[in-house]
Amino acid sequence: MLKIGVFGCGAIGGEICKAIDNGQIEAELYAIYDRHNESLDRVKSSLENFDPQIMEIVDMVREVDLVVECASQQAVYEVVPAALHAKCDVMVVSVGAFVDTQLLGMAENIAREKNCRIYVPSGAICGIDGLISASAAALHSVTLTTEKPPGGLRGAPYVLENNIDIDSITGRTVLFEGSATEAVQSFPANVNVAATLSLAGIGFDNTRVRIVLNPALTRNVHEITVEGEFGRFTSRVENVPSPTNPKTSYLAPLSVISTLKKLTQSFNVGT
Ligand SMILES: NC(=O)C1=CN([C@@H]2O[C@H](COP(=O)(O)OP(=O)(O)OC[C@H]3O[C@@H](n4cnc5c(N)ncnc54)[C@H](OP(=O)(O)O)[C@@H]3O)[C@@H](O)[C@H]2O)C=CC1
Ligand SMILES: O=C([O-])CC(=O)C(=O)O
Known part of the structure; x- marks a missing residue:
């Protein structure tokens, strides 16, 4: 065993x-x-x-x-x-x-x-299977939009370094847009999924990431769009957060x- x-x-x-x-x-x-x-x-x-x-x-x-x-x-x-x-x-x-x-x-x-x-x-993402299949031919773009409630983003280095008071934000707000390289360094406990996408697809520098704070949400949402020779797909998952760590989705x-x-x-x- x-x-x-x-x-x-x-x-x-x-x-x-x-x-x-x-x-x-x-x-x-x-x-x-x-x-x-x-x-x-x-x-x-x-x-x-x-x-x-x-x-x-x-x-x-x-x-x-x-x-x-x-x-x-x-x-x-x-x-x-x-x-x-x-x-x-x-x-x-x-x-x-x-x-x-x-x-x-x-x-x-x-x-x-x-x-x-x-x-x-x-x-915590859906679509890695399709991305891996698609990567056997040319891929043109891979983008991830991660949208989380405040508990899913609190304490991230990017939030602390930029003095963002996430609890005072009342509406849906884009906190970050950039490459997966920057995203996983700025949000190390929030978007490991961006690294998984990068490794399966077109690399860290070419994978685009948007991180959105949404106080109205109770779930961690990850939406992925992949374009390539195969065509185009979008996957979206609305994840129940883990009860002991709201940054981490149960998936x-x-x-x-x-x-x-x-x-x-x-x-x-x-x-
Ligand atoms: N690939 C993916 O899709 C996802 C990845 N993750 C990542 O998975 C990892 C685990 O997540 P999760 O279980 O929610 O995290 P938790 O914080 O709930 O648990 C991790 C535990 O490991 C401990 N730990 C961290 N570093 C060390 C170390 N060097 N030596 C010994 N113990 C250590 C932590 O202690 P302490 O609290 O002191 O750090 C904590 O007790 C995290 O890195 C998280 O960002 C999470 C969600 C999705
Ligand atoms: O669990 C999630 O929703 C994603 C996450 O925290 C990560 O990728 O680090």
Whole structure:
């Protein structure tokens, strides 16, 4: 049975652990880690069938077959090289870290050398399957409009650096327009989806991103438009936010769970 380690036990990590524990994913939850003991305790007490060991990443990668990073962009720098050097596969959720071309190149090189896999789930967006299919021919443009209520954007570096008082904004307001490169650096915990789109499509510099604050919303909305030789598609998802982290949509952990299920199933549907 696939031995999994989960690095980061917040909104996403907690759901993944539960899905392994209740048998939705046929794997062993071998190890977990988080920098907060309360998060580790919360996850452990939610489990009925597994009693994972708490392990720092250096020890975790020696024991498991796959590490799931669901912590932060900063954690990707620690988790991905450690896993790959130890010949351990890795699934990355804080995908925005891959805007760093040195990190991305290094990860690809080590993975090739060690014959390991790096998995990036679709996360909180719909349409990655179509974009990947379309990318087999020429792509002309990829754009993402992310629209969130204040809780989904509060605390982002861009908001803090520009002294934007998001709680005083009463109407729908475009906060940011630019490349995915700038977007994932300015909103590292809000638009990792822009990085996933960039990696699947035409790269970080060519993927256009608009971030909109909408106090009237209760959901996190991501709308994607792709144009290319195949034609044109638009996908729109109205995501229920996670109860413990309003920045994170519930679809994100579901996407990780489904990607993990794919690894353990013999029959797989979708691009
Ligand atoms: N690809 C996608 O579509 C999506 C990606 N994400 C990203 O996924 C990641 C996880 O999201 P979510 O579960 O909601 O986040 P949470 O904040 O709920 O949980 C993450 C946990 O990991 C901890 N953590 C962060 N960095 C480290 C580290 N270096 N070492 C140890 N523990 C660490 C956090 O601590 P602390 O609070 O102190 O940082 C927190 O306890 C985030 O980076 C988020 O931006 C989210 C939604 C969609
Ligand atoms: O969960 C979402 O809606 C998107 C998100 O936070 C991210 O991509 O970082």
